[in-house]
Amino acid sequence: MVSAKGNKRRLAAMFTMTFAFFLVEIIVGYLTNSMALVADSFHMLSDVAALVVAFVSVKVIIIVIINVT
Numbered sequence: 001m002v003s004a005k006g007n008k009r010r011l012a013a014m015f016t017m018t019f020a021f022f023l024v025e026i027i028v029g030y031l032t033n034s035m036a037l038v039a040d041s042f043h044m045l046s047d048v049a050a051l052v053v054a055f056v057s058v059k060v061i062i063i064v065i066i067n068v069t
C-alpha cells in the first residue's frame with residue numbers, strides 16, 4: 001500500500017515541476033511572441049490547480065482517517 005506521506009511527496013514533486021514549466025513557458029512565450037507557448041503555459045497553470053486540489057484532498061483524507069480511528 002502506498003503511504004499518504006509518499007503521495008504527498010510525489011504530488012509536491014509534480015507541483016514543483018509543473019509550476020516550473022508554467023513559468024518557463026510563459027516567460028519564453030512572451031519573449032518570443034509565441035501564442036502557442038503562452039496558451040500552453042495557462043494549460044500548465046490549470047494542471048497546477050488540479051494538483052493543489054489533489055494535495056488538499058490527500059490532507060483531508062488523512063484528517064478524516066485520524067478522526068475516525
Ligand SMILES: [Zn+2]
Nearest residue numbers: 043044046047
Ligand atoms: Zn495538462
